[in-house]
Amino acid sequence: xxxxxxxxxxxxxxxxxxxxxxxxxxxxxxxxxxxxxxxxxxxxxxxxxxxxxxxxxxxxxxxxxxxxxxxxxxxxxxxxxxxxxxxxxxxxxxxxxxxxxxxxxxxxxxxxxxxxxxxxxxxxxxxxxxxxxxxxxxxxxxxxxxxxxxxxxxxxxxxxxxxxxxxxxxxxxxxxxxxxxxxxxxxxxxxxxxxxxxxxxxxxxxxxxxxxxxxxxxxxxxxxxxxxxxxxxxxxxxxxxxxxxxxxxxxxxxxxxxxxxxxxxxxxxxxxxxxxxxxxxxxxxxxxxxxxxxxxxxxxxxxxxxxxxxxxxxxxxxxxxxxxxxxxxxxxxxxxxxx
Amino acid sequence: xxxxxxxxxxxxxxxxxxxxxxxxxxxxxxxxxxxxxxxxxxxxxxxxxxxxxxxxxxxxxxxxxxxxxxxxxxxxxxxxxxxxxxxxxxxxxxxxxxxxxxxxxxxxxxxxxxxxxxxxxxxxxxxxxxxxxxxxxxxxxxxxxxxxxxxxxxxxxxxxxxxxxxxxxxxxxxxxxxxxxxxxxxxxxxxxxxxxxxxxxxxxxxxxxxxxxxxxxxxxxxxxxxxxxxxxxxxxxxxxxxxxxxxxxxxxxxxxxxxxxxxxxxxxxxxxxxxxxxxxxxxxxxxxxxxxxxxxxxxxxxxxxxxxxxxxxxxxxxxxxxxxxxxxxxxxxxxxxxx
Numbered sequence: 008x009x010x011x012x013x014x015x016x017x018x019x020x021x022x023x024x025x026x027x028x029x030x031x032x033x034x035x036x037x038x039x040x041x042x043x044x045x046x047x048x049x050x051x052x053x054x055x056x057x058x059x060x061x062x063x064x065x066x067x068x069x070x071x072x073x074x075x076x077x078x079x080x081x082x083x084x085x086x087x088x089x090x091x092x093x094x095x096x097x098x099x100x101x102x103x104x105x106x107x108x109x110x111x112x113x114x115x116x117x118x119x120x121x122x123x124x125x126x127x128x129x130x131x132x133x134x135x136x137x138x139x140x141x142x143x144x145x146x147x148x149x150x151x152x153x154x155x156x157x158x159x160x161x162x163x164x165x166x167x168x169x170x171x172x173x174x175x176x177x178x179x180x181x182x183x184x185x186x187x188x189x190x191x192x193x194x195x196x197x198x199x200x201x202x203x204x205x206x207x208x209x210x211x212x213x214x215x216x217x218x219x220x221x222x223x224x225x226x227x228x229x230x231x232x233x234x235x236x237x238x239x240x241x242x243x244x245x246x247x248x249x250x251x252x253x254x255x256x257x258x259x260x261x262x263x264x265x266x267x268x269x270x271x272x273x274x275x276x277x278x279x280x281x282x283x284x285x286x287x288x289x290x291x292x293x294x295x296x297x298x299x300x301x302x303x304x305x306x307x308x309x310x311x312x313x314x315x316x317x318x319x320x321x322x323x324x325x326x327x328x329x330x331x332x333x334x335x336x337x338x339x340x341x342x343x344x345x346x
Numbered sequence: 347x348x349x350x351x352x353x354x355x356x357x358x359x360x361x362x363x364x365x366x367x368x369x370x371x372x373x374x375x376x377x378x379x380x381x382x383x384x385x386x387x388x389x390x391x392x393x394x395x396x397x398x399x400x401x402x403x404x405x406x407x408x409x410x411x412x413x414x415x416x417x418x419x420x421x422x423x424x425x426x427x428x429x430x431x432x433x434x435x436x437x438x439x440x441x442x443x444x445x446x447x448x449x450x451x452x453x454x455x456x457x458x459x460x461x462x463x464x465x466x467x468x469x470x471x472x473x474x475x476x477x478x479x480x481x482x483x484x485x486x487x488x489x490x491x492x493x494x495x496x497x498x499x500x501x502x503x504x505x506x507x508x509x510x511x512x513x514x515x516x517x518x519x520x521x522x523x524x525x526x527x528x529x530x531x532x533x534x535x536x537x538x539x540x541x542x543x544x545x546x547x548x549x550x551x552x553x554x555x556x557x558x559x560x561x562x563x564x565x566x567x568x569x570x571x572x573x574x575x576x577x578x579x580x581x582x583x584x585x586x587x588x589x590x591x592x593x594x595x596x597x598x599x600x601x602x603x604x605x606x607x608x609x610x611x612x613x614x615x616x617x618x619x620x621x622x623x624x625x626x627x628x629x630x631x632x633x634x635x636x637x638x639x640x641x642x643x644x645x646x647x648x649x650x651x652x653x654x655x656x657x658x659x660x661x662x663x664x665x666x667x668x669x670x671x672x673x674x675x676x677x678x679x680x681x682x683x684x685x
Contacts, residue, residue, distance in 0.1 A: 078440070090671060097417070330667035346440075
């Protein structure tokens with residue numbers, strides 16, 4: 008009798024531990040990528056410019072096309088490389104003529120970026136269609152004036168045809184339309200992970216140690232800033248408890264109110280180096296630093312390792328990318344300005 | 347009766363014109379990519395290191411991996427971009443820290459490069475496995491010492507596993523093995539075209555004007571250097587009739603005997619700018635210049651246009667490329683040296 012009730016208690020305890028953690032995660036504001044396709048589409052689509060296969064395919068071509076840069080050597084994919092977690096893997100972005108980002112800012116991942124509330128580290132851009140206009144023009148990035156980008160694309164009949172197919176024969180192929188179409192493609196770059204399966208009710212999707220890591224993540228307060236479906240992606244006060252160890256690298260101070268976008272933690276194991284200035288290469292060091300800088304607590308080595316174990320469950324399945332074959336330039340295509 | 351014989355003569359004449367041109371093309375040394383898969387494999391494979399799906403897939407990952415460069419920003423695909431005809435579209439290759447090729451040499455296409463008799467403009471390399479070692483190490487290209495390349499790759503367990511799968515568990519992952527594996531992938535980048543269909547017996551594969559262009563191509567003597575399956579790819583004497591108009595751009599003089607590799611003409615419409623120093627953007631201008639420089643003849647605008655029409659039939663079908671998702675770096679992976 009005693010044995011039986013012990014077993015019963017143990018069973019209940021196991022079940023309720025699972026249920027409780029899931030509830031805790033939900034209460035902490037953590038949310039999964041929806042499994043339901045209609046729900047997912049609603050989440051990532053822009054009703055003002057609904058995605059279609061034609062727009063997505065055209066957007067992919069533009070995303071990979073280095074002719075959108077002054078030199079014709081740098082594409083969106085150069086700094087946000089879909090092969091390497093959607094980033095370039097260097098501390099500061101490097102662009103036209105090898106210029107480093109003047110504020111020593113690190114390229115954030117393009118994967119799941121549609122889930123961010125705002126874009127750029129200082130959150131100055133409301134969505135991907137707006138964001139995409141920045142790097143194309145910025146001198147230390149792609150360095151291409153708007154009219155150069157438009158001239159390059161409109162000089163290539165195959166591109167003009169694709170824009171017509173995507174938006175109708177009267178489409179005006181301007182800089183904004185080009186950026187918007189890149190945004191449509193970027194919206195599709197969603198990477199569901201085992202964490203999402205867990206949050207969607209599949210208790211066995213996370214291992215015991217990953218669940219422990221999730222609990223530590225919540226208990227330590229990480230989900231205060233890293234929550235929602237993006238597990239981040241919102242503006243947060245920065246350095247509220249302590250000064251950031253490498254604050255001297257670069258002159259970035261956040262937005263006018265000192266707020267900085269908390270990056271998504273999805274695929275974080277693939278996107279070193281960390282923080283806005285890319286000065287931390289070890290994920291565990293980054294976790295401990297955030298404990299100090301943002302939460303004003305000491306996160307032990309053991310706790311950091313546990314949180315890291317959880318974070319790796321956020322590494323998601325990438326959409327398959329058929330590498331685009333781009334239409335050839337023509338005699339009227341403005342030449343590369345590379346040397 | 348008279349009418350009937352006229353029709354008969356016309357029919358015979360059409361047939362024999364087709365047959366004659368095909369014979370002429372064959373006599374000029376022009377050859378198709380074999381349709382037969384066994385024959386094709388024999389042509390592109392290296393019996394000393396036979397291709398397998400595992401080697402090809404690993405080679406593709408390495409081809410696209412920017413971590414093979416010192417900065418971790420430049421991959422083989424940067425200068426030999428499979429999206430843009432296998433080239434970078436700039437006159438001189440640009441590499442590490444935006445250094446231009448010191449001899450102002452243009453990046454040749456990787457597509458069909460296995461069909462070249464030799465590699466590099468001066469033909470100093472006998473095959474792709476040897477060629478691939480050059481750009482990785484060259485200071486103005488990927489600038490990575492051999493041991494850095496090896497350290498990067500061997501620090502990533504997923505890569506080590508793939509090398510074991512490809513070559514057996516005792517594989518020695520050295521610089522040569524990495525380059526060799528890239529070579530295996532490059533061997534697969536063959537692009538059959540309508541010209542090949544024609545040469546393989548499908549008379550209707552070329553239009554009438556394309557056939558006229560082929561005839562002009564042969565009659566003018568272009569096939570003297572641009573022959574074989576590569577329609578080029580062999581060492582040829584250079585500037586034998588006249589000085590090259592832009593000979594002053596760069597200091598390239600060919601090999602020790604003044605010989606230069608005649609580039610493949612396959613996909614030539616996609617690989618501007620032309621010549622070893624990339625100084626011609628117009629294919630018709632390039633054709634006329636070669637008439638002057640190499641053949642000592644004047645090729646008229648009309649003839650150049652006709653030849654160009656034929657050359658466009660050499661634009662081939664590219665193999666579908668699934669963009670690789672690369673394994674993440676680890677704590678022991680040597681950091682990018684980009685700034």
